Amino acid sequence: MTAVAIEGVWKFYGDYPALKDISFNVDGGACLALLGRNGAGKTTLLRILAGLSKTAKGSITILGADARAEKTRQKIGVLGHGIGVYEELSAFENLKLFAKLYDMSDPQKTALEWLERTGLERVKDGLVREFSRGMRQRLAVARAFLHNPSLLLLDEPFTALDDRAIAVLQGLLKTALEEGRTIIMSTHQLREALELATDVALINRGKLAFRGERTREMLEDPGWLYRHYGEA
Amino acid sequence: MNFFRQALAIAGKDLRSEVRSKETVNASLSFALVILLLFSFAFDPSAEATREMAGGLLWLVFAFAGTLILNRSFARELVNDCLDALISSPASGAQLFLGKCLANYVLLLIVESVCLPIFIVFYDAHWPKQAWLLFVVMLLGTWGITVIGTLFSAMTVNLRLRELMLPTLIYPMLIPALMGAIQLSTVLIAGEPLGADNQVWFRLLVGFDVIFTILAVGLVEIVLVG
Numbered sequence: 249m250t251a252v253a254i255e256g257v258w259k260f261y262g263d264y265p266a267l268k269d270i271s272f273n274v275d276g277g278a279c280l281a282l283l284g285r286n287g288a289g290k291t292t293l294l295r296i297l298a299g300l301s302k303t304a305k306g307s308i309t310i311l312g313a314d315a316r317a318e319k320t321r322q323k324i325g326v327l328g329h330g331i332g333v334y335e336e337l338s339a340f341e342n343l344k345l346f347a348k349l350y351d352m353s354d355p356q357k358t359a360l361e362w363l364e365r366t367g368l369e370r371v372k373d374g375l376v377r378e379f380s381r382g383m384r385q386r387l388a389v390a391r392a393f394l395h396n397p398s399l400l401l402l403d404e405p406f407t408a409l410d411d412r413a414i415a416v417l418q419g420l421l422k423t424a425l426e427e428g429r430t431i432i433m434s435t436h437q438l439r440e441a442l443e444l445a446t447d448v449a450l451i452n453r454g455k456l457a458f459r460g461e462r463t464r465e466m467l468e469d470p471g472w473l474y475r476h477y478g479e480a
Numbered sequence: 481m482n483f484f485r486q487a488l489a490i491a492g493k494d495l496r497s498e499v500r501s502k503e504t505v506n507a508s509l510s511f512a513l514v515i516l517l518l519f520s521f522a523f524d525p526s527a528e529a530t531r532e533m534a535g536g537l538l539w540l541v542f543a544f545a546g547t548l549i550l551n552r553s554f555a556r557e558l559v560n561d562c563l564d565a566l567i568s569s570p571a572s573g574a575q576l577f578l579g580k581c582l583a584n585y586v587l588l589l590i591v592e593s594v595c596l597p598i599f600i601v602f603y604d605a606h607w608p609k610q611a612w613l614l615f616v617v618m619l620l621g622t623w624g625i626t627v628i629g630t631l632f633s634a635m636t637v638n639l640r641l642r643e644l645m646l647p648t649l650i651y652p653m654l655i656p657a658l659m660g661a662i663q664l665s666t667v668l669i670a671g672e673p674l675g676a677d678n679q680v681w682f683r684l685l686v687g688f689d690v691i692f693t694i695l696a697v698g699l700v701e702i703v704l705v706g
Contacts, residue, residue, distance in 0.1 A: 298568045302706045316705065321570040330561020336497035348489040349569040351482060375500070391565065 250309075251276040251399055251430040252297065257306035259292055266292045268454040270306070274432060274447065276398075279425055281445035281462070282434040283473065288451040290434035291329070294403050297432065298326045311398060322350065325397030327405055331388035335377040339368050339387050342376060343394060350395035362390040366416055382410035389417050393424075400424060402433035406440050418444075438470035450477050486571045490579025495586060497556065504552045505587055512545035512595045520602040530603065535666030538599055539658055542592055543625060547647045549587050550629030553580050554637040563637070563704075573701030577630060585626045592618055605669055614668045620685040621661030624692065628653050631696040634703045660685040 252274040259267040267289045274280050284290050295301040296308060299316045308315045311323055326332075333342045340359050347355035363369045366386040376384060385408070392400070400421075406414055421431060421444055435441040442448070442462055450458040450473055458477040466473055498504060519537050523530040530537075557563035566576055596618075600607060608614045632649050636642040660681040667674060674682075 295564075298564075299705065300564055300567055318570050318572065321568060324568065326565070326568045328561055328564055330564065332561055332565030334493065334497060334562060335559060336500045337493065341493075341496065345489055345493050346565070346569065349486055349566070349571045351486070351570060 249276045250274070251278070251311055252432065253307075253309040254293075254297075255307045255309075257293070257296065257308065258304045259289075259296065259301070260304050266454055267296075267303075267451075270451070270454075270456050272449060272456060272459045274430060276430050277425070277428040278446045279421075279431040279444055280433070280447045280449055281438075281441040282432055282449050282451065283438070283441070284434070284451035284457075285478065287453075289454040290451055291403055293451070294328075294401050294432065294434055298324060298328075298401050300326075322395070323398040325392040325395065325400045327388060327392040327400070327402045329403055331384050331391075333376050333384065333387050333391055336375060338373045338375055339363060339379070339383075340372040342387060343390055346391050347394055352395060358394055362394045365420075366390040367412070381408070382413050385409050385413040386416055389413065389420065393420055398429055400429060400431045400433075402431065402435075404435055405433055406435060406437045414440075442467050442470055448473065450474075452478050483572075483575060487575045487579040487582065490566070490571065490576055491582035491586075494553075494556075494580065494583035498583070498587060504549045505590060508545045508548040508587070508591050509594060511548055512541050512591055513598065515541050515544060516595060516599055516602055525603045531605070531670060532666065534599075534603060534605060534669045535662040535664070537603075538596070538665055538669070539621065539662050541595060541599070542588070542622065543651065543654065543658060544647075545591055545595070546588050546622075546625050546629060547650070549584055549591070550626070550633050550650070551643055551646050553584050553630055553633040555633070555642065558637065567704055573704050574697045576704070577634070577697060577700040580633075581626050581630045584630055585623060588622050588626060589618070592622060606671060608668045609671050610668055610673070613674060614665060617661055617664045617668065617685070620682075620689055621657055621665075623689050624657030624661075624685065625650075625654060627689065627692050627696050628657075631692075631700060631703065634700060656684060657688045660688070 250273045255271050257267055257270040258265065270293065282290050296303055297310065297315060299321055310320045313320045340363060343359035343362055344355045347358040352358045363372045366389060368383060368386055371383065376387065405417055409417065424431060433441060445462045448458065448460060448462050448466065449456065458473060557566065628650050632646055636645045639645050663681045664678060667678060
């Protein structure tokens with residue numbers, strides 16, 4: 249079953265085409281590593297998939313519906329560049345707020361459960377502004393996962409994470425894949441991404457340069473894809 | 481019910497953040513008190529002419545001070561990319577907007593409730609005989625300021641000069657609401673009864689609030705996502 253269908257997508261910033269006629273599908277239960285150099289268009293594509301931006305041309309279908317439909321957003325978890333949590337609220341208040349926004353039946357229980365899963369239960373009443381960087385990142389991971397999304401959109405998820413946060417995130421991603429959820433993640437950390445990925449898409453200057461399954465060759469030599477399909 | 485549950489969750493989050501940081505209420509209140517003080521030096525409080533423009537002075541203070549609260553409404557969401565987290569959640573643009581409006585409304589009313597008695601003391605005015613009517617005017621006028629201000633706060637959130645742009649954009653839009661609120665407040669502060677000729681200002685205020693609330697709720701999704 250197709251989880252994400254991207255059809256002829258164009259996106260412009262002013263006159264500059266950030267995405268040029270991108271088309272591909274992602275099957276349900278797949279983990280797609282979205283690769284490309286800085287400025288290739290990875291974040292732009294992920295923002296469109298997350299419903300944060302609109303296409304100039306083309307269409308996006310996520311789990312059979314429009315990307316901005318309420319029921320679609322209910323099924324998507326987004327972890328972007330920012331942590332997306334409030335400095336003046338406690339860890340517990342942040343997760344409870346998002347559990348309410350995602351219409352969870354028991355927001356309090358959900359928040360406590362995810363504080364425990366991310367190792368933040370001891371500081372649940374501490375304000376985020378007092379948290380270390382690693383604690384903030386784990387809280388951001390909890391925010392993105394707390395509603396058990398069917399599709400996870402992760403933009404550079406391993407960048408600037410501390411060891412504990414990487415371990416938490418890798419564990420959650422492996423569990424998500426075992427449960428048949430779909431993951432799309434953009435990254436520069438090729439080795440970590442390719443170990444987890446089942447599929448690969450390479451974007452080069454806004455154009456889709458490669459789309460296929462992850463092969464053994466890519467795992468053994470992560471730079472291979474760039475040498476063959478990317479810019480010199 | 482979910483619609484209001486999510487809007488109230490957003491309003492509660494904004495109010496809780498403000499209670500802890502006190503960043504906008506303190507700034508807005510200080511600014512309002514300074515303007516009230518300066519106006520009391522600029523205009524002779526006992527002069528009849530000053531009493532005739534009491535409503536105007538009061539609502540200028542409310543509008544100026546309110547801008548400081550409204551400016552921060554969406555700007556505070558930029559920290560840690562919280563706005564993206566909100567927009568990608570299932571909460572609709574309308575829920576997000578109404579939640580923000582409610583929080584701004586409460587904050588503005590707090591500032592106004594502190595300013596009104598101080599205004600009465602500074603300008604040697606008497607507590608209006610029909611104080612409840614003045615409160616109704618404040619509720620209606622403040623909702624108008626809040627709705628327009630919150631919408632334009634969303635519109636200007638990504639602009640570099642948003643602090644300058646917001647007042648430039650909202651004051652012209654607010655002219656009808658401010659005119660109604662000023663006319664009615666002047667009559668009530670002077671202790672005069674509201675006559676039939678003032679009904680039109682009431683209707684204007686109510687109409688302004690209803691029309692712009694519907695328009696803002698309808699437009700906010702486009703403003704936020706494009």
